[in-house]
Amino acid sequence: MLQGDLVLSSTYDSRLVGLSIVIAVLASYTALDLAGRVTAAKASARIAWLIGGGIVMGIGIWSMHFVAMLAFSLPMPMSYDMWTVLVSMLPAIIASGGALYLASEEVLSIWQLLIGGVVMGIGIALMHYIGMYAMRMEATTGYDPLLFVLSVAIAIGASIVALWMAFQLRRQTSATGGRTKIGSALVMGAAIAGMHYTGMAAARFKATNPRAIITPQAMTNSLTWLAVGIGVATVVILGFALMTSFVDQRLAASAKLLEQQEVETQRSQLFTEITLRIRRSLKLEDVLNSSVKEVRQALTTDRVIIYRFNPDGGGNIIAESVADGWVKTLGQKVNDPFREDDIEMYKNGRVRATNNVFTAGFTDSHKKILKDFQIKANLVAPILNHSQLVGLLCAHECSRPRNWQKSEIDLFRQLAIQVGIALEQANLLDELQQAQRVLRLRDRAIAAASNAIFITDAHQKDNPIIFCNPAFETITGYSLEEALGRNYRFLLGGDTGQTTVEQIRDTVSDSSECQIVKNYHKDGTPFWSELTVSPVRDAFGRVTNFIGVVSDITLRKQAEEVLRHSKEALQSQLLELISDVKEATNGDLTVRAKISVGEIGIVADFLNTIINSLRQIVTQVKTAAHQVNVSVGENSGAIQQLADKALTQLSDITRTLKEIDSMTVSIQAVAENAYQSAQIIHTTSNKVETAGKAMDLTVNSILSIQQIVAETANRVKYVGETSQKISSLVSLMNQIDMQTNLLAINVGAEAAWMGDAGRNFVAVAEEIAQLVAQSNEVTKEIQHIFENIQLETSEVVKAIEQGTTEMVEGANVVEDAKLNLMQILEVSRQIDYLVQSIFTATISQTQTSQTVVSLLKKVAQASERTADSSGIVSRSLQQTLEVAQQLQDSVGVFKTEAHSE
Incomplete structure (x- = not known):
């Protein structure tokens, strides 16, 4: 088929396209698995895995590319240059090896990811376009620039994504990781296939020999079987690589398990050794x-x-x-x-x-x-x-x-x-x-104790002694062997009553602090002891033992007996001493205590000394009380007079204070009036100064007006002089009119003489005569105007001169008024000074009066205090007199002299 100018239209074998996509997905999965194997491999095996993985992965990518190329057909015979095809495999192998190396690193930075993805994408694109260069046919190949760039961009983007996925999934070995790898392989395979078919779409083929265009049915079968063969071989290679990876993974897992077991054994051994050393x-x-x-x-x-x-x-x-x-x-x-x-x-x-x-x-x-x-x-x-x-x-x-x-x-x-x-x-x-150190210390302390310590067993019958310290043997005389197994009662003598035995039992049962008991030594001699018993309880609060502490108090008991006899003798002597001095409690200071031997004799002597001293003191008090009574009686009248005078002085000072207060109020009123006068005078001075300044301005204004009027008069005089010139001009014009009129008469006469020839001159002479008549009228008007100007100017000059005279007189009057105001201002200032002096003097007088008032108040307070003190002294003397009388009455009961009967 032809398109345009011999542009060849291409077709694809859908079966081979599907086979290429399957190879791309399988190659992607193999790449992800090999990335994990390279990462897990040791240093010695890592290089081998990198080389082998790069070759296998590169062959898988190249195989996908070549199968896809074989799926492509044009309406003319095509062949491939074998060497060029083999060379196109190298960029894929190199790019795959680099990708595996980067994916196996510990850290993959963003820059490594981007640079590695770009290099890998360029390698895949280079593989693709070198493979297309290997095509041999009678046609030229061109490329759409946009699709060409898009295919390279897809190759680079797919490489970056594939490299990132390989790095992220390299260590995942679980079932979830396997499913994630399959999904990632599908994405990577689709991206690789998309790059290839985008690059193929960018190609434009133009036939160079139209006669070579044929139906491609003849070569389809052979190319299809070649693609199938390459695909099967590639699947076998990739499957072998995956099987090898799986076997190596199992071997690595077994080795790792053995290594972990060895590490665990070593760790257990290390743990045992460390534990033993610790x-x-x-x-x-x-x-x-x-x-x-x-x-x-x-x-x-x-x-x-x-x-x-x-x-x-x-x-x-x-x-x-x-x-x-x-x-x-x-x-x-x-x-x-x-x-x-x-x-x-x-x-x-x-x-x-x-x-x-x-x-x-x-x-x-x-x-x-x-x-x-x-x-x-x-x-x-x-x-x-x-x-x-x-x-x-x-x-x-x-x-x-x-x-x-x-x-x-x-x-x-x-x-x-x-x-x-x-x-x-x-x-x-x-x-x-x-605890052992504490126990040893406790044993040494018990052994070193001066008190006898014994321990009994509450679980045994009769609570026998099971331990006693050396002090027990020292105090009782019984050895350890003799004391063990016996009850504490064996130390009691035969004369110990049943009551004492019961008390000891109560002490044990009640854990009392102590009990004084009479015991007997081994040799039979008695001794007094202080017994303290404390129970020992177990964790459940049950009594298991008793600890007894025995203190030998024989010496203390003997000392107490001696002390009792001494106390009785002292009590007898003391009663005798009290009988001797008993009358002293009734005021008889002449009694004497008998002095005996011993402490009571010392006390009797000391008591006699005290009574003698007390008698002397009472005698002196009687004398002093009598003297006080006499002195207070003599001075009480004088003190009362002093108090009365102080009250009178206080009354006078109070009246003086009232008068000074009135004077202070008057002075303050004068000061207030003086202050107001000073304010008024100050205001008047300010107004006078303001009026003086206004007069100065008025004089200056008059002088300015006088100067302006003088200038105006000068200008009017100048106008008069100018009008004089106009008068001269009017005279001149009259003369010119006269001459012109004379000339016109002469011309008329000449014209009359000349007859008809002089008619023109007669007309001229008449015109001149008319002009002269008009000129005379104008001159007369000018003369009249000039005279009016002269008259008005004269009157203006007179008025200006009269106004100037009046302004000078007004200025003189203002100057006289200013002088009077200045005199008033000077007088106001003197009055202000005098008023200020009065105000200052009144303030000083006010302060002085206030000071005097303050001093008088202090004097009044002092007088009042003097009067109060005098009253207090008077009352105190009266009380002293009463106390002295009471004291004299009190000491009067004492007998200080002996009287013979």
Whole structure:
């Protein structure tokens, strides 16, 4: 078929088109699977997988392209250059190898994705157009620019998407990952096929030999079978590659499983060794140090610490193992409040693994702590004691972020549990050692006690003694063997009554504080003891033992007996002393106590001294009271007169204050009037000054008007002088008229003489005569006007001169008025000065009067206080007189002199 100018129309075999799409999808799936195999392969096998995968993937893409080319047919014979076809395979293989390499990398940046996609797309487009170049036929090939660019863009876009999909799906091996790979392969296959058929649509074929155009039925069968053969071969190659990948995946999974089992075995062995090394010592410090050291070596990390919580919040780092070059944190206190979720997580035994602390979303305070400790990644596991969170085991990676492996996290969790157990055992051992030390200290204290201590067994019959200290043997004289198994009652003597025994039983049953008991030594001698019994109870509150403490108080009892006899003797002597001085209570100071030997004799002597001193004092008081009575009687009248005079003075001062207050009010009124007068005079002065300034302005205005009038008079005079010139001109014009008139007469005469020849001159002479007549009239009018001007000018000049005279007189009058105002202003200023002086004087007088009033008030207050004080003194003297009388009456009852009967 022909289109236009020998443009060939193309057709497609739909079966081969479908086969090409199937090959494209299968090749895409193979590429995604090979990307995962290359990623999972070790370094030695990775290169082989890259080369083999690139070849297989390139052959699959090329096969899809070539089968699609064979599906294309034109109405003329076509063939393909074999070498060119083989060369077109190379860009596909190279692009496929590059794509597999990029997809197998750990990180694929956006720039790597874009550049790799562009290179891969250009390689596929190059493969396509080199393959089209391999076509041999009697026609030329052209391309539509838009579709050509679109096909290259589709190739690049499909390559970028395929590369991104391969990178994202490389590690997925689950069923969901398989379905995702199939869907991605369908998308990639459709994109590759779309690129190919868009590129084919861009081609334009023009026949160069119209006779070569034939029906393509003859060659269809052979091309179809060639396409089918290539397709089957490609499917076999891709299937073999997928089978190889599947087998390698199974082998890799088996190897990985074996490796995991080996790692698990090694980890178990390492765990056992570390556990044994941690538990090698039961000392708490050794357990802490060995734990952090062994864990750091097992994880090959930079720092391992043990963090212990404090009861009051926060915690301390109590153990650390750190590599050289990093911050040491041992002993530091960390105040970082934990969230409730974190505490619950740790109580449940979970481990927190942080690969990168900068992207973990920690609080600002926690980030600061991590920064100060140079932490980039960490593991945190709880340390539990009886299900209580007591601390944390922390592993720090300081050099860089770290992806913690599951095996490392599991090992760390198990080691944290063993560290918690080891710490618990060490704490138990430490507590046991402390308890043993306390027990040893208690035994030494009981052994060193001076009191006898014994313990009885409440479970045995008769509550026998099962322990006693050395002091028991010292006090009682019984040895340990003799006391054990016997009840405490064996120390009681035969003379101990049943009441005492019952009291001891009550002391034991009631756990009383103490009971004084008379006991007997082994040799039979008695001794007094103070017995204290306390029960010992078990965890259920049941009494299991009794502890008794026996204190030897024999010496204290003997001292109490001696003290009792001394007390009785002192009481007898004291009664005798009281009988001797009994009359002193009735006022008889002449009595004397008998002085005996001992303390009472000293007291009697001291009491005699006191009575003698008291007698002397009473005698002196009597004399003083009499003198006071006499003095108060003499001075009370004078003090009363002083009080009366003070009251009189206070009354006079009060009247003076009232008069001064009236005078002060008058002075203040004068000051107020003077102040108002000063204000009026000040206002008048201001107005006079204002009037003077107005007069100055008036004089200046008159002078200005006088100057203007003078200039006007000068101008009027100048007009008069000018009018004089007009008068001269009028005279001149009259003369000219006379001469002209004379000339006209002469001309008329000459014309008359000349007769007819002189008629023209006669007419001229008449015209001249008329002009002269008119000129005379005009001249007369000008003369009349000039005379009027002269008259008016004279009158104006006279008026101006008269006005000037009047203005000068007015200016003189204003100057006289100004002088009078200045005199008034001067007088006002003098009056103002005098009024100000009066105002100042009145203010001073007011202040002086106020000062006088203040002083008089103080004097009045002093007089009032004097009067009050005089009254108080008078009353005090009266009271003193009464007290002196009472005192004289009181001391009168005392007998200070002995009278002989």
